[in-house]
Amino acid sequence: MLMHNPPHPGEVVREFCIEPLGLSVTAVAKSLGVSRKTLSSILNGHAGISPEMAVRLSIAFGTSSESWMNQQSQFDLWRAEQHRAELNVERLVAA
Amino acid sequence: MLMHNPPHPGEVVREFCIEPLGLSVTAVAKSLGVSRKTLSSILNGHAGISPEMAVRLSIAFGTSSESWMNQQSQFDLWRAEQHRAELNVERLVAA
């Protein structure tokens, strides 16, 4: 029932994980064990947080992997809900 | 922190949505607006519940799309957590 335009989870990573620690994108990517481009794509909203990436973030920053998964799936769901009307699904009842 | 082998969300769809109503897979697929193969793949655990499918299920069965998203992401996360050890991620601290 969350209706409002959630931020890309990548924004959250930058704002609440990287900036507070004063780290560079390059350094964080290296620690995460992914390419700089991969992390950059996430931070700038061009890619989502994959399940594997959620685990990486949880290790590197000492957070919970569930929170990253939840943020991402809420974001994905919000986009899908935008097209709820064009889905052409019939309501089901007992037969 | 959920540690236990979660069921494929497809199992849940069959057990708690389709069987109770006594509906056929074919009929449900038609109502959902997807192919019979697509639904069958989900029910038998060969495909996950996409964000769009979560919305379709929520319309057809009058459930919440969030619950389907959560079940799927918990399942995906559980699989990713199985490889937490081989991820080779460095713990980050302030610089």
Added chain:
DNA sequence: ACGCATTGTAACGCGAGTCGTAACAGCTAT
């Protein structure tokens, strides 16, 4: 002013995942 690090991004390929159609075999009920 000059290097140097950092950053965003484009181009390309790879593998995985969702989805569709078409077709098949197996099952059950009429």
Added chain:
DNA sequence: ATAGCTGTTACGACTCGCGTTACAATGCGT
């Protein structure tokens, strides 16, 4: 036997995460 439902295979289309490489732009220290 005919019909319906089911799982599954094969094929292709599309999206997405990820890697490498390379480029342009920015900022910083000397």
